[in-house]
Amino acid sequence: MIRIANLEFRYREGEFQLRVPELDVARGETVAVVGPSGCGKTTLLNLIAGISLPGCGRVLTNGVEVSGLDDPARRDFRVQHVGLVFQEFELLEHLSVLDNILLPYRISPALQLDPSVRERAVALAGRVGIGDKLGRYATRLSQGERQRAAVCRALIAQPELLLADEPTGNLDPANKGRVLEILFDFAKGSGATLLTVTHDHDVVEHFDRIIDFKTFYGSAAAR
Amino acid sequence: MRDTLYLAWRYLRYHRIKTAILIASITLIIYLPVGLNVLVGQSAAELTARAEATPLLVGARGSALELVLNSLYFEADSPEQMRYAEVSRVANSGLADPIPLYVRFRSREYPIVGTTLEYFDFRKLRFASGRAMAVLGECVLGARAAHALKVGPGDSIVSSPESVFDLVGSYPLRMKVVGVLEPSYTADDLAVFADLKTVWVIEGLGHGHQDLASPEADSAVLAREGNTITANAAVVQYNEITSENIESFHFHGDLAQHPISALFAVPHDDKSQVLLMGRYQGKDEPSQIVRPRDVMNELLETILTVRSYVVAAILIVALATLATAALVFLLSLRLRRREIMTMVKIGGSRSSIASLLLSEIVVVLASGVVLAGGLTLLTGRFGSAAIRTFLLS
Numbered sequence: 001m002i003r004i005a006n007l008e009f010r011y012r013e014g015e016f017q018l019r020v021p022e023l024d025v026a027r028g029e030t031v032a033v034v035g036p037s038g039c040g041k042t043t044l045l046n047l048i049a050g051i052s053l054p055g056c057g058r059v060l061t062n063g064v065e066v067s068g069l070d071d072p073a074r075r076d077f078r079v080q081h082v083g084l085v086f087q088e089f090e091l092l093e094h095l096s097v098l099d100n101i102l103l104p105y106r107i108s109p110a111l112q113l114d115p116s117v118r119e120r121a122v123a124l125a126g127r128v129g130i131g132d133k134l135g136r137y138a139t140r141l142s143q144g145e146r147q148r149a150a151v152c153r154a155l156i157a158q159p160e161l162l163l164a165d166e167p168t169g170n171l172d173p174a175n176k177g178r179v180l181e182i183l184f185d186f187a188k189g190s191g192a193t194l195l196t197v198t199h200d201h202d203v204v205e206h207f208d209r210i211i212d213f214k215t216f217y218g219s220a221a222a223r
Numbered sequence: 224m225r226d227t228l229y230l231a232w233r234y235l236r237y238h239r240i241k242t243a244i245l246i247a248s249i250t251l252i253i254y255l256p257v258g259l260n261v262l263v264g265q266s267a268a269e270l271t272a273r274a275e276a277t278p279l280l281v282g283a284r285g286s287a288l289e290l291v292l293n294s295l296y297f298e299a300d301s302p303e304q305m306r307y308a309e310v311s312r313v314a315n316s317g318l319a320d321p322i323p324l325y326v327r328f329r330s331r332e333y334p335i336v337g338t339t340l341e342y343f344d345f346r347k348l349r350f351a352s353g354r355a356m357a358v359l360g361e362c363v364l365g366a367r368a369a370h371a372l373k374v375g376p377g378d379s380i381v382s383s384p385e386s387v388f389d390l391v392g393s394y395p396l397r398m399k400v401v402g403v404l405e406p407s408y409t410a411d412d413l414a415v416f417a418d419l420k421t422v423w424v425i426e427g428l429g430h431g432h433q434d435l436a437s438p439e440a441d442s443a444v445l446a447r448e449g450n451t452i453t454a455n456a457a458v459v460q461y462n463e464i465t466s467e468n469i470e471s472f473h474f475h476g477d478l479a480q481h482p483i484s485a486l487f488a489v490p491h492d493d494k495s496q497v498l499l500m501g502r503y504q505g506k507d508e509p510s511q512i513v514r515p516r517d518v519m520n521e522l523l524e525t526i527l528t529v530r531s532y533v534v535a536a537i538l539i540v541a542l543a544t545l546a547t548a549a550l551v552f553l554l555s556l557r558l559r560r561r562e563i564m565t566m567v568k569i570g571g572s573r574s575s576i577a578s579l580l581l582s583e584i585v586v587v588l589a590s591g592v593v594l595a596g597g598l599t600l601l602t603g604r605f606g607s608a609a610i611r612t613f614l615l616s
Contacts, residue, residue, distance in 0.1 A: 046235035051568055072572060080572025090565040094237030095230070107571030107579070115224065137237070153569075 001193040007057035032193040032204040036212025050074035076110040083154035085164035087119040091138035100136040144175030164196040231582035240583040249591025274515035280525040294485040304482035318495035319488040337422030353402030360464025362398040362417040366406040367501035397463035431461040431472035
């Protein structure tokens with residue numbers, strides 16, 4: 001599902017440098033990426049999703065060399081194949097929960113919004129326990145409900161790859177467990193690959209594989 | 224596109240106060256110059272309509288504008304007076320029909336217009352109640368004057384003295400209201416119409432008093448020498464003309480020398496108009512003849528020049544407001560950077576995101592334009608009535 005070879009990335013400003021000689025993640029595999037803050041975990045997710053481009057090396061996602069695509073193609077690829085969950089939820093305050101879930105369909109011509117998608121959104125929201133809050137503004141939800149809405153938005157296009165950047169970082173233990181359960185249920189149910197960046201050592205045991213960014217890559221991943 | 228507009232609508236709706244302020248600003252900066260233009264145009268039309276309907280105006284030499292404002296709108300000070308003989312002069316010319324006017328006195332704040340019955344036909348005035356004045360001492364009221372004074376046919380009104388300090392001036396005359404006109408939404412609505420002679424009585428040029436030949440008037444007689452009777456100050460003068468005393472009212476001197484303020488000359492045809500105008504072009508001519516339309520157009524040119532300065536000032540303010548609105552939008556883009564980045568990360572297309580932001584601007588601008596258009600239409604629809612009310616007040 002994900003194949004990285006000789007990847008090097010450096011921001012235009014600053015001295016941060018990310019090097020990943022090799023990384024393979026199989027289809028359907030659930031992987032937790034752990035490591036200290038600032039070691040490049042989020043950057044790695046951005047590179048896999050095609051949000052950032054590597055200086056050199058290759059990133060193949062779902063068999064597609066994302067870094068070789070132009071910007072519009074990368075956006076289309078992302079909205080069709082990759083689901084993203086952010087630590088800060090990143091819900092749009094002026095949209096209702098339902099509109100937030102349907103957002104990928106409204107901002108990309110690569111996806112077509114039809115009644116079946118709406119039904120799927122309602123079903124997803126019901127499954128994660130926010131089915132009765134679809135008409136509310138996102139700002140009116142609790143932290144746990146917001147993250148569940150954000151997860152629904154990531155799942156709505158039925159992605160083959162789910163990238164989650166510390167999805168439980170702002171949640172209490174009860175909500176933490178619930179969000180993880182939803183992510184795992186989806187991954188197992190659809191055969192999607194789940195790659196999660198986390199600081200939380202309590203949750204990593206649920207994953208098929210744990211990549212400790214610091215030790216796994218040794219000196220390869222360095223600042 | 225539908226999704227883009229939907230998202231734009233949701234954003235504007237959520238930030239409804241900010242949106243309302245932006246729309247109101249844009250509405251105002253569009254409406255102010257356009258609406259002002261419409262209003263000034265309508266004001267000009269209202270002002271000139273009466274002038275257009277008055278072909279020629281004859282008055283004593285002096286300010287043509289004062290003459291027009293006094294004769295057509297019953298505003299401004301009374302112009303220099305001319306003699307009633309001028310009416311005969313125009314009539315005898317065979318070129319036009321004269322309608323005399325004497326606008327000098329008032330009943331409270333309402334001008335008393337001394338004229339003849341032809342005036343009502345000339346201005347196409349119709350009676351809401353009662354009839355036209357028929358004998359000395361009767362008057363007809365314009366609709367608004369009657370409403371404001373709360374009088375109708377059968378009631379009376381009193382002329383106001385020109386100056387309360389003028390002890391030797393004429394006494395107020397009580398006039399009988401015999402008719403009320405339908406509203407015409409012109410200066411006629413605020414006028415009190417009376418026969419020319421009635422106004423001369425108000426001025427003191429005609430009067431009625433007790434019969435000095437009767438024995439009851441002995442105490443008011445100073446001396447009797449043949450047919451000449453000299454009265455003292457005790458003689459009873461009438462300040463109301465009734466059927467009992469109307470016979471005693473009389474005018475001293477030659478009526479042709481009595482004053483009027485102006486006369487409308489209604490020429491029989493274009494040629495008559497030109498000929499009549501020519502007759503007033505002499506250097507020693509004590510009277511002037513003007514076309515009210517020309518005088519009002521001259522006045523309006525001045526007003527229109529002022530308008531262009533006002534519009535220019537508004538446009539500068541509009542540019543400043545637009546620049547501020549653009550700044551607000553650019554700042555909001557910075558504030559929305561995170562929201563935009565979220566859409567980019569999710570995979571929103573560049574065109575969709577740009578369209579979304581553009582749609583928000585277009586919706587705000589379009590709303591402002593539509594509202595300004597609506598206000599301008601309303602101004603066009605009701606502006607005339609508002610102007611009439613304003614002008615008449």
